Amino acid sequence: MFNKCLLRSIVLIVAGLQLTACATNNTVNNESISESVAIIASNRKVIDPEIVKAKDVTEEKDAEGNIIVNAILANETTKFFKYDVLDLEPNYDDISALTVDIGDANSLDAGSENVVKFVDGDVELASGGIYVLKGSLDGQVRIKKGIGDRTLLVLDSININVMDKSAIYSDDTRLLIRLIDGSNNTISGESIEVANSNKFSAIYSKESISITGNGELNIDGKFSNAIESKDLLTILSGDINTTINGDGLKGKNGVLVRDGNIKIKSGDDGIKATDETNGSIFLQGGNITIKAKGKGISADKELIVAGGSVQVDSKKECMEALTVDLMGGVVNLIASEDGINASDKKQDKKANHTGVYTSLSGTYLIIDSQMDAIDSNGDLYMSGGTVLISSSTDDNERIIDYNGSVRCSGGEMIGVGPGARMQDLGDNSNQNYIVIYYNEVMPAGLINVLDSANNSLLSLAVDKEYKAALITSPKLEIGKKYTVVSSEDTKTIEITSVKTEIR
Numbered sequence: 001m002f003n004k005c006l007l008r009s010i011v012l013i014v015a016g017l018q019l020t021a022c023a024t025n026n027t028v029n030n031e032s033i034s035e036s037v038a039i040i041a042s043n044r045k046v047i048d049p050e051i052v053k054a055k056d057v058t059e060e061k062d063a064e065g066n067i068i069v070n071a072i073l074a075n076e077t078t079k080f081f082k083y084d085v086l087d088l089e090p091n092y093d094d095i096s097a098l099t100v101d102i103g104d105a106n107s108l109d110a111g112s113e114n115v116v117k118f119v120d121g122d123v124e125l126a127s128g129g130i131y132v133l134k135g136s137l138d139g140q141v142r143i144k145k146g147i148g149d150r151t152l153l154v155l156d157s158i159n160i161n162v163m164d165k166s167a168i169y170s171d172d173t174r175l176l177i178r179l180i181d182g183s184n185n186t187i188s189g190e191s192i193e194v195a196n197s198n199k200f201s202a203i204y205s206k207e208s209i210s211i212t213g214n215g216e217l218n219i220d221g222k223f224s225n226a227i228e229s230k231d232l233l234t235i236l237s238g239d240i241n242t243t244i245n246g247d248g249l250k251g252k253n254g255v256l257v258r259d260g261n262i263k264i265k266s267g268d269d270g271i272k273a274t275d276e277t278n279g280s281i282f283l284q285g286g287n288i289t290i291k292a293k294g295k296g297i298s299a300d301k302e303l304i305v306a307g308g309s310v311q312v313d314s315k316k317e318c319m320e321a322l323t324v325d326l327m328g329g330v331v332n333l334i335a336s337e338d339g340i341n342a343s344d345k346k347q348d349k350k351a352n353h354t355g356v357y358t359s360l361s362g363t364y365l366i367i368d369s370q371m372d373a374i375d376s377n378g379d380l381y382m383s384g385g386t387v388l389i390s391s392s393t394d395d396n397e398r399i400i401d402y403n404g405s406v407r408c409s410g411g412e413m414i415g416v417g418p419g420a421r422m423q424d425l426g427d428n429s430n431q432n433y434i435v436i437y438y439n440e441v442m443p444a445g446l447i448n449v450l451d452s453a454n455n456s457l458l459s460l461a462v463d464k465e466y467k468a469a470l471i472t473s474p475k476l477e478i479g480k481k482y483t484v485v486s487s488e489d490t491k492t493i494e495i496t497s498v499k500t501e502i503r
Contacts, residue, residue: 054328179215189221391417419468445487
């Protein structure tokens with residue numbers, strides 16, 4: 001279910017998703033617009049991410065029980081992602097686990113002093129294994145270097161407050177964090193000097209980090225990142241809430257989200273992967289909400305959305321990567337700059353970037369941007385899904401912007417924005433489309449696309465002025481007439497070719 005941030009965004013009613021049509025005639029006034037918006041809001045719950053799943057993503061278990069996910073991307077390569085069985089099923093019992101009250105050095109069982117050490121206000125775990133942590137600590141939980149391949153921390157409503165260092169720190173061991181069902185775990189941080197606040201992540205490991213369980217993890221403080229792995233960061237489940245100065249989730253070699261409820265409020269980027277070779281972000285499920293002063297989601301390689309609900313409100317680009325594949329799920333973007341940007345920082349910004357593209361193949365996508373809604377410095381592909389766009393009012397910006405080629409073979413789109421530098425779906429589109437240039441500026445309101453029987457095919461409510469519209473649907477047939485009703489304009493349009501342009 002969408003939250004209230006969509007009320008200032010744009011909305012589409014699609015007959016194919018069995019949503020109620022908001023107009024069946026070509027008369028529109030302010031009262032009908034208000035009624036239609038109310039209808040849209042009441043039907044928004046119908047757009048369940050579970051019914052917008054990626055078709056080209058499959059998964060299977062290998063002989064060891066690991067889950068292998070295969071995603072066929074628009075460049076016809078197959079990307080593999082692995083969920084380790086030890087992370088998926090982090091089982092433990094009272095015999096194998098050591099329970100530690102991190103706020104009470106006297107709580108240790110006899111013989112545990114060599115395994116758990118309280119040093120200068122910090123807690124050091126000096127041996128690999130399984131630890132159930134509870135209690136409160138003004139200091140750091142540190143996993144000693146060289147203790148083994150993997151450490152499982154089971155968090156049972158801990159409260160850690162730390163100054164000028166990470167709250168949980170692991171040097172050279174894989175870190176798995178399990179949030180006990182129903183637990184409420186809190187990490188907070190302060191800095192003596194603001195200049196030092198960008199040196200430490202709340203949770204940090206030089207190796208991989210995986211988080212699972214049905215508890216809650218709240219991170220609030222002056223950290224460079226909420227959770228940072230110098231390898232791979234995987235979120236399998238859990239409720240994770242972060243409010244920090246820096247980035248939210250950061251994995252050098254990638255970030256994977258399989259499930260969970262994630263809320264990020266960041267002073268910089270929301271989710272980030274930074275390695276040029278392995279820095280991919282794969283969002284397969286869950287509910288992700290990001291409010292960022294920087295970029296929403298940024299990957300130095302691939303960004304793939306295959307399911308779940310993703311909502312981003314950012315001061316810069318909402319989504320940015322070398323390649324962007326939106327294959328499934330529900331995505332809502334509110335951007336002060338571009339909604340989506342696909343680019344290679346090593347190539348000339350004005351050139352056609354080799355190996356760069358944005359692909360829309362199955363996602364229910366909503367974009368409200370102050371610059372280009374979709375900006376691909378390479379190619380742009382559309383083969384499925386639903387795309388709703390309210391672009392900038394600035395004539396220098398575009399509904400869609402691409403430096404390479406465009407290919408449309410399916411899906412539904414209705415987008416509005418400025419028309420001065422309009423790019424459309426090209427002459428080689430495999431699907432018919434309409435481009436409208438209005439003689440007057442259209443005020444905010446409702447735009448409907450009706451067939452000859454006055455059935456609503458597409459309907460969009462926008463909250464800003466616009467001068468042009470771009471519309472495509474598999475239901476637009478050559479030789480048939482359609483009516484496009486805007487706030488102060490009605491046009492009857494006959495589809496005469498792949499591209500039908502109205503001025």
